[in-house]
Amino acid sequence: MGPGITMNSMSYIDRGNKSLAFFLANAGYDIWLVNWRGTRFSRGHVTLSPDNRKFWKIGFHDMAVHDLKTITNLVHAETGRKAIYIGFSMGSTVGFIYNIREQKSAEKTLKTIIHLAPIARFDHSTSLLKYLSPLWPLVRPLIMIIWNGEVFPYNKHSTFFCRPFPFQIKLCESFLKPFFGRNLQHTDPLTYPITNIQNRDSIATGTIDHYAQIIQSNRFAEYNYGVIENLKKYHQAKPPLYEFRELTLPQIMFVGEQDIMATIEDTRKIYDLIPKKSKCGYYTLKNFDHSDFVISKNAVEVYYHKLLSAIQDTDSGRCRNN
Template structure:
């Protein structure tokens, strides 16, 4: 039985790799409307090759007039080598900005929206922008001893992202600029900061000036996402992922979706699945950027990261990773993993929430906001569009008007030390 199991896994691996190799060279075209995506219309004037699809983060930034890109590689205390990308034009603002992405994506999400990329807009406002690529993503696969083919490489969890990757990044930015930073996190980027700042509150106060959470995630209270149904079968899926990819979840998966981008039917198929996971919103699909959303934005993640999130979801408690009673006693001194104490966070916090976010729900954000000290509550904002979903924070076609004009004002408030405990819902 065991040999049969290994044979099936080997066959799946071969088919998977052949499919990737056969599709990797397909060109990506973008069209002016979703209906223009058609095998019959793909050569017409409304569709064209998008050169940005083939560029990395630094190349995209350097294509912007007057911008400089710097690649800063740092080694965390537990041996992972991660890339922090720096982007700036003329730095006229005193406070640097740190932006940290969510699960299964990278910092590409901050630069691949053309003229409305958030890193570009912040740079044009004079900010010095630093973007972390979490360990395990395409740009941060290094380690002092391990390779990504070693299952041990992938045995990190969300706690490690906060207390190593985020911690190393905020310290490095402070050392490079000699200034406290404003931290902007999206989804898992917020989780990492909440873990770091509650575990090392004195450091967080020393190195950061404020925190802005986009689609903040702590316990998934009230989630409607279909991925909650992975919980019962996760032990089996976890073993399969270790057997197939050593602990890396679906490496190169975005390539499997490329053939669907040639037609509107394929695109709507992808979006239908996205809606079931993150919240339904067809109206904010951006036809000129959708192929980038699928092929560039979708990265990979470590299997224990999802194990940790499922543990938090099942328990309803924002807590450290559960290694089992014996190892918990060794690591924590208790049989169960300790909670992260949100009351210890000393940094002013503002939150932006999507009313239609099925993953990091408003209920989840409200519990977070009520759990931090009243003195650091600097605003709870619901994006003024009732269908605004989890992925809309990255790909909505109307981001400048729906989010950025409010976000940039909140950045100024944090920069100027103005902290007001306001609540704004749907405008």
């Protein structure tokens, strides 16, 4: 299970039985939790320290072709079985790239990829992040000076203003809605103070660089190093696209109707580009926005059971092509 951007694996477990990992574990599944490079649970490196700017040049391409590849190979070696990968938000971006760029490894170690609020296109996104992306080149130098390339370093005290009273929760959630969606009815006042502290984590400048490029170019492509470096690395002026038609594993998508980041229009476009043999289900969730996938008090009723049914189908070799 791969978490989203600025998140760690706590997002799958820190709400007890309301958490997706516990729900699936109670259904009998063995759960392996991923923590992307740079989060507080994954800061080790053979030669680089998190205090070194080079440590933060990593992006989701690296997470796909190195980190997720290594993780799935480990799980396969330990269990002797193919796993089902579930990726939320950026975790889905990583899943797409892993299957596209590392097909042999993905086919050897994975049975299916399930995308929750998949991020790869921003054509119809109305998220404030999309409109702020042109400003990123101006903000980036300040990030390098202040945090040395680490964006939003984890600090449990940084969420002080979002807890513990209901009006504080609503205020902070209202602040986030222009980025992720317009729905407040799913916010869980009992667990929000916990998720607000536990889920949030660091992200690398390299990851934001890459997303900003995708938004500005309107191309789901590899990192753009500039024409000269692109010619050296890719042997072409523009970075190569990640082609959805090259996906080989069964793909299942869950999308929130009120998600303004991973919109229904964009995710449906992605699903339509996937080869027919790899289409295994496209599900829309009523009144769900982007963050609801990990914080909704109604997650069990709205999508956990649908997700479990989809997992059981694909685990048995059945595929719902819709």
